[in-house]
Amino acid sequence: MxxxxxxxxxxxxxxxxxxxxxxxxxxxxxxxxxxxxxxxxxxxxxxxxxxxxxxxxxxxxxxxxxxxxxxxxxxxxGISLEEVQAELDKRSEKTGNLKIFHQVDKNS
Ligand SMILES: N=c1c2ncn([C@@H]3O[C@H](COP(=O)(O)OP(=O)(O)OP(=O)(O)O)[C@@H](O)[C@H]3O)c2ncn1[C@@H]1O[C@H](COP(=O)(O)O)[C@@H](O)[C@H]1O
CATH class of the missing domain: 1.10.287.1080 (MazG-like)
Known part of the structure; x- marks a missing residue:
C-alpha cells in the first residue's frame, strides 16, 4: 500500500x-x-x-x-508522506504503551 x-x-x-x-x-x-x-x-x-x-x-x-x-x-x-507516517507511528507507539499499561493493570 x-x-x-x-x-x-x-x-x-x-x-x-x-x-x-x-x-x-x-x-x-x-x-x-x-x-x-x-x-x-x-x-x-x-x-x-x-x-x-x-x-x-x-x-x-x-x-x-x-x-x-x-x-x-x-x-x-509541502507535507511529506514521511510526516504522516511519523505521526501514525507515534500513535501506534502510544497504543502499544496503553496495551502494556492495560496488562500491568490487569495483573496487579
Ligand atoms: N488517482 C487519480 C485520481 N483519482 C481521481 N481522479 C480524478 O478526480 C476526478 C474526480 O471526479 P469528479 O467527478 O468528482 O470531478 P470532475 O467533475 O471530473 O472534476 P471537477 O470539475 O469537479 O474538478 C476525476 O476526473 C478523476 O479522474 C484522479 N486523477 C488522477 N489520479 C492519478 O494521478 C496521477 C496523475 O494523473 P493525471 O493528473 O491525470 O495525469 C495518475 O497516477 C492517476 O492515476
Whole structure:
C-alpha cells in the first residue's frame, strides 16, 4: 500500500513541477488550494454516502478518490508522506504503551 501511495505522491509532485497536457492533477494545481479543499470535502462526503449504503465496492472507489485528493493537498502544502507516517507511528507507539499499561493493570 505504501509503495502505491509513494508512487502516486511522486507522480503528483511531478505534475506540480511540470505542466502536463490533459492532466487532472495539473488542473487542480492551477485552480489552487480552495479547489483542492473543495474536492477533498466532496470526496469525503461521497465516502460517507457509499458507506451508509453498505456498498463496499463504491466505498473503495470513493476512498481511493479521497486518498488521491488528499495526496494533491499534501503536495500543494509541502507535507511529506514521511510526516504522516511519523505521526501514525507515534500513535501506534502510544497504543502499544496503553496495551502494556492495560496488562500491568490487569495483573496487579
Ligand atoms: N488517482 C487519480 C485520481 N483519482 C481521481 N481522479 C480524478 O478526480 C476526478 C474526480 O471526479 P469528479 O467527478 O468528482 O470531478 P470532475 O467533475 O471530473 O472534476 P471537477 O470539475 O469537479 O474538478 C476525476 O476526473 C478523476 O479522474 C484522479 N486523477 C488522477 N489520479 C492519478 O494521478 C496521477 C496523475 O494523473 P493525471 O493528473 O491525470 O495525469 C495518475 O497516477 C492517476 O492515476
Amino acid at each position: 505504501l509503495d502505491t501511495w509513494q508512487e502516486l505522491y511522486k507522480t503528483v509532485q511531478n505534475r506540480k513541477e511540470t505542466y502536463t497536457e490533459g492532466s487532472y492533477t495539473c488542473y487542480l494545481f492551477e485552480k489552487g488550494l480552495d479547489k483542492i479543499l473543495k474536492k477533498c470535502g466532496e470526496e469525503c462526503s461521497e465516502v460517507i454516502i457509499a458507506a451508509k449504503n453498505h456498498s463496499n465496492s463504491e466505498t473503495v472507489l470513493e476512498i481511493s478518490d479521497l486518498l488521491y485528493h488528499l495526496t494533491v493537498l499534501m503536495v500543494n502544502e
